[in-house]
Amino acid sequence: MIYINLPKIGEEEIQAVNKVMRSGMLTSGLGMGPAVTEFEKGFAKMAGAKHAVGVNTGTAALHAAVMAVGVKHGDEVILPSFTFVATAEAVALAGAKPVFVDIEPKTYNLSPSEVEKAITKKTKAVLPVDLYGFSADFKHLREIADKHGLALVEDAAQAHGATYAGKPVGAFSDVVCWSMYASKNIMTGEGGVATTNNEQLDETLRMIRTHGEKAKYASLILGTNYRMSEMQAAIGNVQLGRLEGFVAKRRQNAQQLTKILEKNSKLVLPYETKDRQHSWYLYTARLKDGTETQRNKFIQELKNKGIGAEAYYVNPIHQMPFYRENFESAKLPETEKASKQVFSLPIHPGVTEEQARFIGETVLSLL
Numbered sequence: 001m002i003y004i005n006l007p008k009i010g011e012e013e014i015q016a017v018n019k020v021m022r023s024g025m026l027t028s029g030l031g032m033g034p035a036v037t038e039f040e041k042g043f044a045k046m047a048g049a050k051h052a053v054g055v056n057t058g059t060a061a062l063h064a065a066v067m068a069v070g071v072k073h074g075d076e077v078i079l080p081s082f083t084f085v086a087t088a089e090a091v092a093l094a095g096a097k098p099v100f101v102d103i104e105p106k107t108y109n110l111s112p113s114e115v116e117k118a119i120t121k122k123t124k125a126v127l128p129v130d131l132y133g134f135s136a137d138f139k140h141l142r143e144i145a146d147k148h149g150l151a152l153v154e155d156a157a158q159a160h161g162a163t164y165a166g167k168p169v170g171a172f173s174d175v176v177c178w179s180m181y182a183s184k185n186i187m188t189g190e191g192g193v194a195t196t197n198n199e200q201l202d203e204t205l206r207m208i209r210t211h212g213e214k215a216k217y218a219s220l221i222l223g224t225n226y227r228m229s230e231m232q233a234a235i236g237n238v239q240l241g242r243l244e245g246f247v248a249k250r251r252q253n254a255q256q257l258t259k260i261l262e263k264n265s266k267l268v269l270p271y272e273t274k275d276r277q278h279s280w281y282l283y284t285a286r287l288k289d290g291t292e293t294q295r296n297k298f299i300q301e302l303k304n305k306g307i308g309a310e311a312y313y314v315n316p317i318h319q320m321p322f323y324r325e326n327f328e329s330a331k332l333p334e335t336e337k338a339s340k341q342v343f344s345l346p347i348h349p350g351v352t353e354e355q356a357r358f359i360g361e362t363v364l365s366l367l
């Protein structure tokens, strides 16, 4: 089976973890350990941000970010429904209401005009996602946030290596949240990072990460334990150095697939511009005018041929039982349509040129 994603673990990662284990310093308290400190420095540089705060999952980064920008019980946060559920969890965990708005069909990302329509007196923040590794429309989203005095928190869990206006994604947001989960472009098994250019937010994020403390046993704000371990950071330090190569290989595989698949008029292929470069976390196409049944059958046929295709995401969040029961939502026609038609193909760095050709040709033969 050619899996949809597979972490690249080399001898260097293994040695880095060994070194931490032998040192006996596996984690830390208020002041972070040497591996986490090095990781934060390296990650901030990669992201083009002043500060990076290492945490134990991408979900933790999102929750801490939503808390740090001041979202509280009774507030509303505008976000897409067409994303991984963690984006909405962060809002609900902060006691606020997730207000789901529709996407632009071409990019699968939050539609700025729909965001503007959903703003109320209770809106506190906007939380766009760089879905599949393609940046949301941040120039517009920043303008809207500024006009209405809202915070902008970005879910860049899938976007390591993506650019927007020639810079790493995230330059327009107050806090940017990254996942280091095992499937991601770079990974630490489980892990996450929040980046920011704002000194105050950096300090707040660090406090939330360790029980709201600046000094031990004297919590100043509500916090929790979202600390990253030294083992996680040690893996991350090696992976950071490999990101460029990983993304280049993903891009190469994506380009090969596009070359093969662009001949077929039944497919809509991923969108990219010079100005907004993909991280190629997922190569996602859609079956033009296809039904959900056709799409699911197509994915099963690919799986039968040894290709681990998947659909992200079959259930938009506003239709999941918990969210449907607790947070009413408007209908989201583009989201609902995309969730029935999209499918993703493996392009991770472990996919060889020959396998990429096989994937492309198999897709064509099954259409």
Ligand SMILES: Cc1ncc(COP(=O)(O)O)c(C=O)c1O
Pocket (backbone or CB within 6 Å): 057, 058, 059, 060, 083, 084, 086, 087, 129, 155, 157, 158, 178, 179, 180, 181, 190, 191, 192
């Ligand atoms: C879009 C998105 N948001 C948030 C997350 C949550 O990250 P994590 O699994 O590290 O908690 C993920 C990844 O799993 C994701 O893909």
